[in-house]
Amino acid sequence: MKWYADRPVRLTRQLIADLLAAGWVALWIWVATTVHDWVLRLRAPGDGLVNAGGDIRDVFTNAANKARDVPLVGDDLAGALGNGTKAGETLTSAGHAQIGVVEDSAFWLAAALVVVPVLFLLVTWLPVRLRYALRAGSTARLRDKPDLLALRALTGLSARELARFAGDPAVAWRTGDTEVIDELARRQLAALGVRA
Template sequence: MPLYADLPARRTRQVLADAGCLLVVVAAVAAGRVVHAAVAGVAEPARRFADGSTDLAEGLRSTGGSLGRAPLVGDEVAGLLGRSADSAASLARAAGEQRDAVLHLATVLGLLTALLPVVLVVGVRVVQRSRWAARTRDAHRLAQTAAGERVLALRALQRRPGRVLLDLAPDPATAWLAGEPAVVRSLADLELAALGVRRVTAARR
């Protein structure tokens, strides 16, 4: 499959379009990273709270274990501290779940921000290049026969600007109908040039 046109002007436009597509991809990925970082930053307070609550629960349990050996009130104090530690642990779990939810949202939003433009732009560009490659292969095949050249010439009559056609012949449509070789060849070459294909110098008759 041809990747780029033979003629410099068309090839330059294709290269610039591909470069623009690449820039959009890079920009989209960078934007996705920025969005992810911004949303993930919201989870930082929840993370700090979860870590603090976890440390508090561990400290209360440790203290309760130490005081539990004290006479008379040891069991009572240990039970109170144990319940407080359980409450702190519950708060830590809730904060951790909130943190995880925010981080998941950050990942989803970051991916959407990056992928949507990439899929759209790259998809459109792939379709454009595939269609061009198919038309180019078809034009190369048609240019190999006299009948194919007449088809290319007819396409030129249908697609190219009138001023360009009149530069080839005073009445290009009549000349095409009459099968004038020089005009048919010029019209076919005009259609090839529009695709960026090099001029066919010899076709099989």
Template sequence: MSWYARPSWQLARQLGADLFVLVWAVAWWSAGRFLDSAVSALAGPARQTEQATAELVGSFRDAARSAGQVPGVGGELRTPLDAAAERLTQLSAAARGQAVQIERLADLVGVLVFLIPVAVVVAVWLPRRLRFAARSRAARRLVDSPADLDLFALRAMATLPLDQLARISDDPVAAWRAGDREVIAALADTALRREGLPPLPRGQR
């Protein structure tokens, strides 16, 4: 099985298409990374809020412990400080949750920006490459004996312009009926070449 045509304009088109798909994928991967970073940057304020409130929670906890040690009124002094620390803890958790959601959204946006346009192009490009590979494999199976060349010779006589047939033989139909293996091989090879398929094995030319 061959993935590429023999040297021809068809091979140039195949290589050009492959290069386009590669460049397209790299371009959209870069775009996805850029958008991922841009959206992730929106989580910065939430992360800063989380860090600042976490530091305040620590300060209020320390103050509450110190206030609790005051004889007689320690419990009363500590209660509002503990309550403030609890509210700040909730605020820190909310900020952390918001940052996580933004970062997840950034990951999703980055993946979709890459995946959707690349999938559209690959959905067009890949079936064509697979069809060519399948035709190439089938052609190789069909030319495993001299008798199989008749099929491609008939295809050549049915599809080639008359001037190309004349360059192969003055009367290709008569040569085919007479079993002229040289003309049949030339016709078959021309048909394969026109399809961009691999040439005939040396022993069958």
């Protein structure tokens, strides 16, 4: 495989396309992390519930512990205050559940914001680059076989390119005209940006 052309113009275009692809990925990673951080701000109410629930639980737990010391009704009073402790724990659990939902949403939204654009890039840009790398690599290996390159040029160059020859390049190839064969081979290599 040959990832980059030898000729400066095509090489520059390929480098720019690759830099744009890398920039595309970096942009969507930045967008995803920014959105992730914004969504995580929505966990503030859940944090508030956890803190409030913890405070309520602690207050009622302390009150229940002190109520046990009251003669005659201490155990009953401590039991009644224990319900307040359960209410605090319920608020804490609700807060943790809300935080979990927000964190999961932030993660999956960020993942989607990276995966979808990267998949789009892999479906559009990567096949073009792979096709070029395979074609250029196989063509570069034929540098020392001008007859094959000339035949490839006859089947691959545009009609406009072939019409620029003084005579019929196919006839010249069949008769072994080395000048035309070398020119066809050079044009085939040049079409892929590969040096002769």
